């Protein structure tokens with residue numbers, strides 16, 4: 001069968017697409033924002049306060065891109081619904097939603113309070129659900145769209161002190177499958193990435209601690225943490241037509257952790 005498909009990097013282009021990115025002012029969000037804009041997207045930058053993304057928007061505009069800014073606390077479901085309405089009104093369309101906002105409060109299970117539990121669930125899980133629900137009629141009316149969720153390797157491989165966070169990320173990976181299945185007939189693709197530890201302030205308690213840092217390097221087959229830019233390729237792939245036959249999937253970005261262990265390690269010479 002002969003078809004006219006874009007060749008090379010053209011299939012990763014986001015030209016003409018409006019992308020709404022939550023948590024855009026964060027370490028990973030800001031790198032994704034610059035990259036999605038560089039691929040041609042008109043980008044809506046959301047964070048808990050608009051001031052967190054104004055500088056980023058100016059930078060993207062100075063580089064020739066188009067960026068709009070939104071401030072909203074996504075722990076409120078009403079704010080999630082309003083954000084989608086505001087972004088649709090300002091951008092005229094939402095072709096891609098990237099759910100990147102997230103929080104963690106590291107504590108042993110015995111110390112987790114109901115407030116900790118609710119706060120983490122509200123941003124990491126409930127907001128992803130209701131932002132997606134709110135964008136569904138918009139994408140359906142447009143004839144399709146793409147949702148990319150920033151889940152975590154902790155969805156399938158936990159560490160101590162992150163029990164609630166890991167549960168919310170497992171929920172994000174699960175919702176990715178459920179939403180993909182339910183909305184496939186509307187032309188909406190839903191996928192996620194599951195990064196291991198990325199070197200950001202969020203994970204400073206790990207890499208800033210000499211003992212934990214060495215432990216994690218030894219634990220990871222690639223011998224180091226990920227850098228934020230190492231998530232870009234997968235997100236652009238999932239956001240763009242390059243992944244047009246991919247839905248309900250999780251891409252792990254984890255330096256080989258799930259590939260297995262080295263049984264010769266620590267055996268001496």
Ligand SMILES: NC(=O)c1ccc[n+]([C@@H]2O[C@H](COP(=O)([O-])OP(=O)(O)OC[C@H]3O[C@@H](n4cnc5c(N)ncnc54)[C@H](O)[C@@H]3O)[C@@H](O)[C@H]2O)c1
Nearest residue numbers: 023025026027028048073074075101102152197198200202
């Ligand atoms: N850093 C890692 O190792 C790692 C690994 C896997 C997944 N992730 C995920 O990647 C995403 C970004 O992480 P990061 O390391 O860049 O962290 P970050 O703290 O730098 O970024 C998170 C952003 O979310 C925003 N945010 C938090 N609460 C919010 C709320 N109530 N309403 C609106 N925005 C809110 C923050 O203001 C911040 O800008 C998170 O979802 C995180 O769970 C991070």
